Amino acid sequence: MKANSFFDAWNGFFFAEQSPTPLALFRIAYGMAVIATLFLLHADWIAWYGPNAWVRLSTIRTMEPGPRLNLFTIIPQSDSWVRILFWVFLISAVCLACGLFTRVNSIIVFACLASIQQRNLLILHGGDTFLRVTGFFLMFAPAGAALSVDRLIRIWRGEEGAEIQPRRPWAQRMIQFELALLYFAGFCSKIEGGSWVQGTALYYVYHLDELQRFPIPPWFFRPAILRLATWFALVFEFSMGVLIWIKELRYPLLALGVLFHLSLEYSLNIPMFQWDVLAAYILFVDPVDLTRFWNRIRTRANRHLGQRVNVIYDGASERRLRTANMLRAIDIFGQLSFADLRDSRAPFDATRQDAQDELLVATNSGLRRGREGLCAIAGVVPLLWPLAILLRIQQLWAPRIAASSKAG
Amino acid sequence: MSKAPHSDKVKSSQQYFPGMKNWKYIAINIFLIFHILAISTWCLPMTNPFVQVCRFAVRPYFVWTGLFQSWDMFSPQPETTNAYLEAIVLYQDGSTKIWSFPRMDLLSLNERYHKERYRKFVEVLLDGKNSVLWPDVARHVARLPGIRDGDPQKILLLARWSTIVYQDDGTFTRSPLDENVFYRYDVKPGDLQ
Numbered sequence: 001m002k003a004n005s006f007f008d009a010w011n012g013f014f015f016a017e018q019s020p021t022p023l024a025l026f027r028i029a030y031g032m033a034v035i036a037t038l039f040l041l042h043a044d045w046i047a048w049y050g051p052n053a054w055v056r057l058s059t060i061r062t063m064e065p066g067p068r069l070n071l072f073t074i075i076p077q078s079d080s081w082v083r084i085l086f087w088v089f090l091i092s093a094v095c096l097a098c099g100l101f102t103r104v105n106s107i108i109v110f111a112c113l114a115s116i117q118q119r120n121l122l123i124l125h126g127g128d129t130f131l132r133v134t135g136f137f138l139m140f141a142p143a144g145a146a147l148s149v150d151r152l153i154r155i156w157r158g159e160e161g162a163e164i165q166p167r168r169p170w171a172q173r174m175i176q177f178e179l180a181l182l183y184f185a186g187f188c189s190k191i192e193g194g195s196w197v198q199g200t201a202l203y204y205v206y207h208l209d210e211l212q213r214f215p216i217p218p219w220f221f222r223p224a225i226l227r228l229a230t231w232f233a234l235v236f237e238f239s240m241g242v243l244i245w246i247k248e249l250r251y252p253l254l255a256l257g258v259l260f261h262l263s264l265e266y267s268l269n270i271p272m273f274q275w276d277v278l279a280a281y282i283l284f285v286d287p288v289d290l291t292r293f294w295n296r297i298r299t300r301a302n303r304h305l306g307q308r309v310n311v312i313y314d315g316a317s318e319r320r321l322r323t324a325n326m327l328r329a330i331d332i333f334g335q336l337s338f339a340d341l342r343d344s345r346a347p348f349d350a351t352r353q354d355a356q357d358e359l360l361v362a363t364n365s366g367l368r369r370g371r372e373g374l375c376a377i378a379g380v381v382p383l384l385w386p387l388a389i390l391l392r393i394q395q396l397w398a399p400r401i402a403a404s405s406k407a408g
Numbered sequence: 409m410s411k412a413p414h415s416d417k418v419k420s421s422q423q424y425f426p427g428m429k430n431w432k433y434i435a436i437n438i439f440l441i442f443h444i445l446a447i448s449t450w451c452l453p454m455t456n457p458f459v460q461v462c463r464f465a466v467r468p469y470f471v472w473t474g475l476f477q478s479w480d481m482f483s484p485q486p487e488t489t490n491a492y493l494e495a496i497v498l499y500q501d502g503s504t505k506i507w508s509f510p511r512m513d514l515l516s517l518n519e520r521y522h523k524e525r526y527r528k529f530v531e532v533l534l535d536g537k538n539s540v541l542w543p544d545v546a547r548h549v550a551r552l553p554g555i556r557d558g559d560p561q562k563i564l565l566l567a568r569w570s571t572i573v574y575q576d577d578g579t580f581t582r583s584p585l586d587e588n589v590f591y592r593y594d595v596k597p598g599d600l601q
Binding site for chain 2: 014015040041043044047048052053054055056059062063064066067068069110113114117118122123124125126129132133136168170173174177178181182183184185186188189190192193194195196200201202203204205207208209210211212213214221222223226269270271
């Protein structure tokens with residue numbers, strides 16, 4: 001009986017299908033964290049990783065022997081090749097954040113990330129390590145299943161409908177496990193040190209000149225406050241490692257964690273660490289709650305985004321159906337409503353002949369199609385606003401170009 | 409009689425993974441169990457012999473993949489000294505120059521966010537266990553623009569530090585700055601090419 005319930009709990013935890021949206025949001029945050037890390041490293045890229053870097057590759061290999069996943073040992077040792085690696089890494093991270101060829105790019109990003117960390121292990125902080133180990137599990141996760149260009153491509157190819165398909169979260173659970181372990185291992189390590197138990201640890205941390213960032217109010221340095229803050233850090237790390245798995249305590253702990261990390265981001269100069277860790281918080285949010293939260297934002301946003309636009313399509317046409325599904329996927333604020341001409345309840349005065357070749361867009365000024373229809377759609381769907389701007393520019397310049405070519 | 413619980417078990421597992429091939433399910437479970445156990449034993453501070461054996465066994469895999477990890481920020485004890493690193497450059501003509509590693513407390517907010525890796529690097533360099541790095545660092549200093557052109561002959565690495573003295577009333581006191589030249593490097597002609 002007990003074995004059975006454990007078996008069920010294990011399967012439920014790792015294999016019960018759920019929406020991949022939290023994972024997709026993590027992928028975006030992860031990609032952005034990697035991009036930001038690269039951006040911060042950019043000026044010193046050659047100084048840290050070039051052939052004549054602060055520490056040479058041969059020295060690192062002497063110091064840390066053994067075979068390692070390190071692309072620097074494969075590429076020719078020249079500044080140009082090291083720079084090429086940087087750009088490949090950056091482009092791949094951008095593609096990962098966008099969800100374009102997600103699986104391939106998650107592998108490239110992990111390989112590059114592991115390589116730069118293996119090339120110079122001496123300049124890493126916990127955030128870098130966290131990016132690396134979570135990047136490993138991200139390679140196995142269906143990270144492109146939602147909010148991705150890959151999904152749009154699948155919809156366009158007719159391999160997927162407008163609804164996001166649930167996926168097995170086992171790889172996501174491993175990333176969650178890593179986050180909980182980060183806190184719990186940190187707690188275990190801290191209680192071995194006397195200053196954490198005595199409550200004096202933060203006194204030293206906040207008097208390290210090189211870690212200071214923004215000014216901290218003087219009252220914080222009162223011994224009683226520092227002691228409480230030190231013990232709070234211990235309690236918090238234990239809770240995030242152990243109690244985070246209890247559903248009822250999860251959201252209060254996540255909220256506390258956000259405040260905790262933001263306060264550290266304010267007070268300590270440890271670039272990206274807090275954001276690297278906070279990115280993984282999203283994985284602890286129940287997809288149902290995430291949908292509820294998003295709907296609330298959507299309702300508020302709809303008030304400011306203008307009137308909804310009705311898109312009419314012929315569902316009998318595979319091509320029109322796919323286009324409509326793509327628009328459904330892009331329309332994250334629900335600004336479009338869709339009507340299938342086969343549906344007798346469709347309230348528009350259009351025939352299937354009208355919508356045979358393209359989508360129709362019903363606006364207050366009547367039915368629009370083609371470029372005009374696209375303009376109407378792009379104007380109300382935020383993800384298509386760049387397209388709306390391009391169309392507008394084209395619209396403004398087209399007559400001038402035509403006139404000048406006529407004059408010529 | 410004995411088959412009934414087994415078929416129940418299979419049924420209850422299949423509700424979670426319809427259409428999933430058995431071998432795939434087994435492979436994923438092996439992957440999960442292995443990584444959960446291996447990562448836990450790797451990074452939790454436990455000293456019993458079994459854990460040591462496990463760490464030794466998974467070490468090649470962890471080192472290769474980059475799954476090695478330790479979560480010990482400011483622990484078990486936070487640093488209790490403010491330490492800085494400088495390089496004294498001796499030139500052919502007998503003149504000297506002091507080159508300082510970027511010091512976060514002297515940089516602008518924006519610069520210290522970009523240059524923080526130097527703080528970590530200095531922290532590592534000042535640990536005597538990492539003396540293997542010192543020749544590379546001295547050589548790199550000799551190659552820096554502004555130093556290289558003057559034909560440097562010798563690089564001395566100088567540590568300066570001051571200890572944070574804990575005060576019961578919460579006020580901040582630091583010990584006087586101490587200093588020590590901990591490494592001397594003779595620049596070789598090939599270093600500057």
